[in-house]
Amino acid sequence: MENNSHPLSKPLTLPNGTIIKNRFFKSAMSEALGTKENDVSPALVNLYNTWADGGTGLVVTGNVMIDRNALGESGNVVIEDVRDIEMLTRWAKAGTKNGAHLWMQLNHPGKQSPRTLSKKPVAPSAIPLSGNLKKFFNEPRALTGEEIQELIIRFGNSARIAQKAGFTGVQIHGAHGYLISQFLSSYHNRRTDEWGGSLENRMRFVLEVYHEIRRQTGNEFPVGIKLNSADFQRGGFTEEESLEVIRTLADAGIDLIEISGGNYENPAMQGANVKESTKKREAYFLEFAAKVREIVSTPLVVTGGFRSEQAMTDAVVQGEIDMVGIAKPLALIPDLPNQIFKGTYETIQLKPMKTGLKWVDNSAGMLEIVWYEQQLARMGNGKPPKPGHSVWLALLHTITTNGTSVFKKRRG
Template structure:
């Protein structure tokens, strides 16, 4: 029986057990690489050789299921300038290279599909769209223009776009897709009564607010078929006054499970309250490492759909315990895989040492208030190193990372960025 130690080629390790999804697809182990911002797309928003190398590295590193950074469905709605966008099959050949590299070694590679809604920086969107014309609050106002409300026709068009992007990903060779419905992006905005104040069939009651998400799911299912895995990244809550609550999240999860969703990744917060980056986390939660295990237990009590929790996992023991005790089905990992891309292989070979991630600090209070921006810049450069066949650099200076980004992108680096 497993007692917390690792053994070379230990086939009894709980994290090495395969996972069967509801549609019959099999994931070779319990490691789930959660989406991270790469900003490595080309100027015309296509895949790039750097992405091909980066995802080949993760596939060869032993992760069972790898999820891409968010791929947008509309060239006029970007989360950041380096986004890959899928609107049609024009870039199918390059997408296929990405998929082929990322599915080596029996790895599942899922494309995360997203629309930023009003979280499209003012440098990229003069007039972003949203469920309602409600601007982002507080210090975020200066980074984003005020949105306009989507029309009924536009909403239906976006549903179709999600389905089309998924069908192109399937044709290119990606083995599944994940719908990004968390962190304050468009689908999350529809779910939130704070951000969605519509009075038509797309707003008001929870049933109406979840309509957009459910229609996106059904359209993807229609265009890809019953055997193509579809997952979702969903907030446990927005942690925002008047926003999306845990009770509402559980009801959305119940509906998605009934509809046939294959995998649920739990996260939380948005950029007005970034819980997904560990803000305001309780000490008891830190000791267990994972940020959303308490909510996962509530999900477990109502649905049997496979479940992933991302955020906070660092030690082999915490990862193993969460799976072995049945709290979750897959361990979601992001930042550690930017520094140890073969982390799963190291655990299975008994060579892994618990990673300690350093806080991003410059020593300047006004700049350190933008810690999330500093983190994203620093980790994006680690991903770029891997994609350029270089080793990650854990001791890389935050100042050098910031200087490189300003030199490359100008002061636009200080706009709010995706995590």
């Protein structure tokens, strides 16, 4: 029997009046389930139907790209026009069952588009990715001012089409080193025009994207953002800058802020270099969330690390966050919220992915991605997740399908 008195079952009202039925937030995960034409597949419909049945209040899709010439990975869904409106509508209908909200995450990869997909990716400035990643991503060229304006309109167009299809909101992906994150970082953005230099100029792109989405969808359509607390890169986006961007977005009327961190070159969102104090509290970015709480009243989500019902409940009851962001656990227990409300949930233990092969284990984050993507594919095919799925089988399947380079060029 469902426990309607559970603190996590309490509805949340967003600034624009939208009501989310509970405090569970399914954070974006890379599904790679789009068709070869980058359209919506029946597998995506099945997968999101499963999560809507599982009791999550707000479900966010994986990356949906705004430009067919700029993919983060093969299997991305792209929305440029209404050619795929029938399947988009099916996806939205499935994901909004049982009063769930389904938000589309909108993104542009910028320079983080693998060389197999982009001969000459675009970015704020012609700064290549560093270290070993150089081999897998081509050096970008700097966007022109006209191209920047076109991309802003594309974000708005994609949001409007999502709204038309029945999605109940959108999330702007401003984290993890993708294009918006690149604009915010003084390391990646070395422009000398109105889009670079001062923080005010560097945040102009994300603000214009937000305003364009509002212009095309109206004030009643929820718009959220996923933003880095920092990108943990020398000369890059700092906590102080992130707080200022958050303050500005809150003043502009953003409805929900999801906090994350890191990028391809320093993937903090995957739990890299987590402190002991953080491990005890489970969530990776609660300390930063406390700083955000001091300056804005906009609802907050922290994603990364939550495993136990107690930690999830404490973070909401103590007012540290408004929604609990969950990703990997929902790939293995899609009805995790329902289990908590029924009192049947047992804390999930996620084991690190290890094969013993140095070249694979050194990029364990990539192995985790393909292993979890295979869990999502199972649900998309109408099968239950398989927590005991062999790492070796996941590795074999991936190499057979994509070759070994997949382990260096992708992240969710």
